[in-house]
Amino acid sequence: MKETFLAQLLSAHPFTRELADEDREALAAISAQRSYTTDELLIREGAPASAFFLIVSGRAVIEVVGPGGAVQRLQTIEAGSAVGWSWLVPPYRWEFDGRAVEPTTAIVVDGAALRELAHNRCCLGLHVVERLLIAVADRLKASRLQNLDVYAPPDARP
Secondary structure (H helix, E strand, C coil): CCHHHHHHHHCCCCCCCCCCCCHHHHHHHCEEEECCCCCCCCEECCCCCEEEEEEEEEEEEEECHHHHHHHHEEEEEEEECCCCCCCCCCCCCCEEEEEEECCEEEEEEEEEHHHHHHHHHHHHHHHHHHHHHHHHHHHHHHHHHCCCCCCHHHHHHH
16 A cells, blocks of 8 residues: 555654554545644634644644633643644534644644544544543643642642
């Protein structure tokens, strides 16, 4: 089987490099490569979550807008990482903003097609869910560390 360009990118990406060739080709068939400029949004909080992003190059940040419009960065996402799990969880709406902080290239996977593919190819589905759980855990750890007041004296911490 001749690998497509997207399948070659997927074979090099840490999220998908361990997939079987057939699963990478199936994933490539529902994916596209896209470039983002600095400050361009990949995802917007509250918008339909219709895709999943594998960062190939560049950097993006996960952020939330707080009271008064203050933006809080939760995590920086580097090349080799994944962005987005809301496409997998009803009601399929983004919970955060994702913004490129430098020119960024991503493999954009169609979320609805990936849900269907995961149901039909259980090994692929398990691989994706396991990798997404790792990403979710990393985001939770990053948020926890960011919210800690590491400069407060030990007796002043809650």
